[in-house]
Amino acid sequence: MPKAIDFYFDFSSPYAYFAAQKIDDVAMEFGGRDVEWRPFLLGVAMQSTKNQPLAHQPMKGEYCTADWDRLARFMKVPWQLPEKFPIASLAPARAYYWIYDQDKALAKDFAKACFSAYFSGGSDITKPPVVGEIGGALGIDAAELEAAIADNAIKERLKDETLTAIQAGVFGSPFFIVDDEKFWGSDRIWMIKRWLKTGGW
Amino acid sequence: MPKAIDFYFDFSSPYAYFAAQKIDDVAMEFGGRDVEWRPFLLGVAMQSTKNQPLAHQPMKGEYCTADWDRLARFMKVPWQLPEKFPIASLAPARAYYWIYDQDKALAKDFAKACFSAYFSGGSDITKPPVVGEIGGALGIDAAELEAAIADNAIKERLKDETLTAIQAGVFGSPFFIVDDEKFWGSDRIWMIKRWLKTGGW
Numbered sequence: 001m002p003k004a005i006d007f008y009f010d011f012s013s014p015y016a017y018f019a020a021q022k023i024d025d026v027a028m029e030f031g032g033r034d035v036e037w038r039p040f041l042l043g044v045a046m047q048s049t050k051n052q053p054l055a056h057q058p059m060k061g062e063y064c065t066a067d068w069d070r071l072a073r074f075m076k077v078p079w080q081l082p083e084k085f086p087i088a089s090l091a092p093a094r095a096y097y098w099i100y101d102q103d104k105a106l107a108k109d110f111a112k113a114c115f116s117a118y119f120s121g122g123s124d125i126t127k128p129p130v131v132g133e134i135g136g137a138l139g140i141d142a143a144e145l146e147a148a149i150a151d152n153a154i155k156e157r158l159k160d161e162t163l164t165a166i167q168a169g170v171f172g173s174p175f176f177i178v179d180d181e182k183f184w185g186s187d188r189i190w191m192i193k194r195w196l197k198t199g200g201w
Numbered sequence: 202m203p204k205a206i207d208f209y210f211d212f213s214s215p216y217a218y219f220a221a222q223k224i225d226d227v228a229m230e231f232g233g234r235d236v237e238w239r240p241f242l243l244g245v246a247m248q249s250t251k252n253q254p255l256a257h258q259p260m261k262g263e264y265c266t267a268d269w270d271r272l273a274r275f276m277k278v279p280w281q282l283p284e285k286f287p288i289a290s291l292a293p294a295r296a297y298y299w300i301y302d303q304d305k306a307l308a309k310d311f312a313k314a315c316f317s318a319y320f321s322g323g324s325d326i327t328k329p330p331v332v333g334e335i336g337g338a339l340g341i342d343a344a345e346l347e348a349a350i351a352d353n354a355i356k357e358r359l360k361d362e363t364l365t366a367i368q369a370g371v372f373g374s375p376f377f378i379v380d381d382e383k384f385w386g387s388d389r390i391w392m393i394k395r396w397l398k399t400g401g402w
Contacts, residue, residue: 049259058250059372063383073402074392171260182264187388191275201274 004034005192006177008165010042011089011111013173014068014081017119019186020112021077023176026189031178031196037111039093040165041158042173049171053086071186078120087118090158091131091149097157098148099140109138205235206393207378209366211243212290212312214374215269215282218320220387221313222278224377227390232379232397238312240294241366242359243374250372254287272387279321288319291359292332292350298358299349300341310339 005027009016020037027033046052054064065081072079092114100107113134117123123130128149132142148154165175169182176183176192181200183192195201206228210217221238228234247253255265266282273280293315301308314335318324324331329350333343349355366376370383377384377393382401384393396402 045260049261050253051258051261052251057252059246059367059370060250060252063370063372063385066383067385070402074395166260169260169264171264182267184264184268185388187386190391194275201271 002031002033003179004036006038007035008038008040008170008173008175010173011039011092011114011118011125012086013042014119015186016174017115018071018075018077019174019189020115021075022189026193030193033196037108038161038165039089039096039111040162040170041089041093043088044162045166045171048166055086078116080120080122082118082122084124087126091128092125094149094154094158095131095135095145097161098145098154099135106138110135113138203232203234204380205237207239208236209239209241209371209374209376211374212240212293212315212319212326213287214243215320216387217375218316219272219276219278220375220390221316222276223390227394231394234397238309239362239366240290240297240312241363241371242290242294244289245363246367246372249367256287281321281323283319283323285325288327292329293326295350295355295359296332296336296346298362299346299355300336307339311336314339
């Protein structure tokens with residue numbers, strides 16, 4: 001089995017939500033590859049690049065808001081821009097790694113459920129009890145999950161994952177690394193397909 | 202004939218250079234439409250969005266530099282990142298509008314020649330004599346073109362075009378407006394195709 005594709009994302013990123021709908025299928029169909037989902041804190045990376053959240057940028061914010069609606073209609077994906085947006089995604093990202101260390105497949109299901117809860121269900125995934133409930137619906141012990149979010153080892157883990165991402169050159173969300181090749185943005189999935197198919201150029 | 206597509210760009214923008222290779226063909230093939238090429242000063246728009254040139258942003262600059270090489274190889278388009286980059290594109294943009302007012306088709310040929318001269322020929326298109334020479338090769342009077350670049354009316358014209366672009370919501374390069382629908386980036390040409398084909402969604 002060839003190396004998994006790294007999929008870096010922040011739970012607060014709409015373009016990551018859209019990319020998450022299809023990256024696993026693309027990786028498998030075009031490259032026979034797994035995808036490693038790697039949530040990180042985009043806000044920390046943005047301190048390195050001196051960037052601002054899209055929604056906070058004049059003009060660009062309005063464009064992107066309309067673009068998310070347009071993409072959702074095109075992809076026929078449930079979508080509602082959350083009232084609280086963007087968010088600091090510490091709670092779901094920490095919870096993800098706690099689950100991941102026990103069950104990688106379950107962690108991916110959990111990530112998908114968080115994306116849905118936030119971007120189509122209007123849930124406030126910054127709140128540990130909400131994250132606990134999302135985990136609970138997947139058979140995870142909600143109380144344990146909530147406790148994990150407050151655990152120092154998991155806090156450190158997310159910091160490490162974020163720094164590792166930045167060191168790998170990740171500055172946006174979604175961001176993909178295929179072998180050593182970087183692809184930034186949900187708009188580059190077409191290029192990942194061709195890269196996988198051809199082995200690069 | 203349906204309304205032309207507006208193609209806003211800065212002569213200093215690599216992604217605009219790549220988009221310029223195909224937008225006319227896409228507009229004609231998928232929508233039977235002309236494309237109106239509208240150079241503007243991206244630096245002025247970036248003051249509105251508080252953005253920085255891609256090449257000046259940590260991490261993003263390195264990514265984009267590699268991405269331009271990759272795109273050029275993929276599209277089989279001549280490409281060499283100019284030594285002087287990015288540039289203030291006043292000279293070619295002013296020259297464009299002076300030519301445009303006399304001959305729209307010639308202005309487009311001139312724009313293409315400027316893009317090639319800068320992004321594959323290593324010419325410094327900030328210099329009026331260089332721009333004059335590019336025009337001269339297309340049968341334009343080089344001395345008149347150089348004089349036009351220094352003319353107050355043309356200076357005002359480019360300012361007006363830039364402000365009009367910003368008022369229309371343009372904040373990046375390339376940027377396309379199809380009827381009232383905005384598309385930002387060379388990565389969105391696929392979406393323009395579908396929009397033209399389907400009439401939107």
